[in-house]
Amino acid sequence: MTENDGWEPAGPPPPPVAARPPAANPWAAPAWHRPPRRSGGGVAGAAVALVILVVTVGVIAVVPHELSGHALAVPNALHRSDSAPDGVRDTPVAVPELETNPLLANGVELNEVSCTLPELGRTGAELSAYYEALTECLQQAWRRALDHAHEPSQRVSVSVTLTKVSACGSAPSKDQAVAYYCGGDSTIYAPTDWMLADAGQNPSRHLATIAHEYGHHVQDESGILAAAGDRMTSPNQDAPHDRALVRRIELQANCFGALFIAAAEGRGSISRATANAAVADYGRADDSGDHGSRVNQLAWAKAGFSVGTTSACNTWSAPDSEVS
Template structure:
C-alpha cells in the first residue's frame, strides 16, 4: 500500500524532544506538544530524582514502505501504531550485549566518551528487536553541551530537565553540568538516565511517538487525556531502559550490582501527572528487567491503574 504520512499534530513540529529527569517534584511538561523533556532516570524528562520528560516528535514521513511481491516490506520503516506496534509483539527480545565502557569522568570529554560507548551498546542490543519488527535502527547522537536552539526548538532549563531526547536530530542532550549535579559519579544513575532517553529514541524509530502525537488533543498536552498519553510514553521508556539493563547485566562493564541499582533508580522520582506515580515508574522498570521481552512494555494496552 502507498505510504500515508501521519496527520498533523503538535508533536510533529520539529522533532520529539523529551526532557530527562525533573528536579524536585514538579512535573515538566507533556510529552508531545511541549518541548517535552523526557525525564527518565537518565532520560528525557525533567525531574531531579525521578524519571520524567517530554518528547517533540517531528517525525519525517512515517509510513509503511511499499510492499514487496511476497507481501513483506522492502525496507525497514516506522509503523505509527501503539498497542499493535510490531515492536511490541510477543517474543521480541533485545540481544545480549557486553558493554565495554570507559571510566566515568567529570569533564565534558570524559562524559561524552562514556555516553558514546553506552549508546553504541544500546544500539547493538536494540538492533535485533527492531530488526525483528522490520523497523529502522538508526544511530543516536549524544551532546554534553546544551544548544540554545535545536531541531526541537528552545532547550529546557536546568530546573526542567537533566537530559532529554530530540527526535528532530536524533540526539540525546545530556549537559555535563546538569548530569553531574544530578548523578555525580553514580554509574547506575547515568546508566538509567541514558537508557531511558534511548528508550525514547526507540519509540521514535518504531513510530510509537508519532502515533501518540496523533492522539493528542491539546497544543500543550495538558488535558487529562493528553497527560495520560504522556504517562504511557514515559513509563514505557522506563521499561525499555530496564530491558536494556537486563540485556547487559553481569557482562562487561555493567555488573549485576550496577544493573540492580540502575533499575531501582527508576523509583526515586516523585509522583507526577505526566510520568506517573513513583510506584508505577518503578513497576514498569521492574517489568522490563524481569520479563526480557518488549511485550512486557506495552503500556498502551495496560489498564489505567497501571499507568496512573
C-alpha cells in the first residue's frame, strides 16, 4: 500500500466489552523492540522500544532477559485504592491491568491538536527538531486521556543518535530496528540513518512510526506493559501464549498511533492526505508472528482512526482471530 492508496474508514471494532516504584520481577525492566520487515524489502519501524510500531515492531531488550517482539516497562506500579497511603491516592499512578485498564474505559478521548512541525530534513538536527515538535504534540493530545484515567503523563525524549548501551541494555543493530522506545529512560530512539533509509522524506511514514512508538510510551505510562510482562511465561518469549501477548501489545500501539493521527488530522502541519497515508502505512508490513497479520495490523489502525476513543484499541478483549 502506498501513501496515495485510500481506504474507507472501517466500522467500529467489537465493543470494548510521580516516580515509579522499583521493579520487583524479571519482566519489569524496559525493553527495546524492532520493527517488522515490510513488503518491498523495507524494514518497518515504529513500535515500542518496545520498538517502533507504526511501522516498527520488533524486539525488546529487558533486564535480565531479552524479549523479542514487545517492550516491557517497570511493573508492579501502585494500584489506586482507598487504602493507598496519604499522598498517593491523589497522585497519578500506572495501573497494571490490561482489558480493564482505566485508560481503555468507554468514552475516553484524546485532545484534538494542531501540530506545528518544521520542515522534514535529512540532517540529524533537522530530524531531531521535527521529532521533538511531533512528540510535544503527541503529549498534548494524550494528556486528556491519561488525566481521565488518572495515570501519569510524563514527557518522552527523542534521540536521533544511537548509544551502544541505554537503560534498556544493548541497542539493537541496524538490521533489527528502525526505531524503538525504551521505557527505562522514556526515550524514543530513531537514529537518523535508520529512519531515512526506511522513510526517506515521506512525512506520513515518519508520523506513523513516531506515533506508534509513542503508543508504547502510553502503554508504559498506563501500566499496560507492566501487566503484560507479569503474564509472560518464558524469558525468551517463545511460548505461543507469550507471542500472543506481544501481538496484542503491538497491534494496540498501531491503534494508539492512529488515534493520535485522527486527533491531529486536517489541522496544522498534518493534512487529511498525510493523515490518511500515515494510517495506510500501518498496512505496509508483512505478516508477522510478533506483530500480527498485515490485515490485522491495518485493521487496528483503522479502528483507532475511525472510532476515535481508546476503547477501540482494547486488543486485550478482542477474539484471537483479530489479533492473529
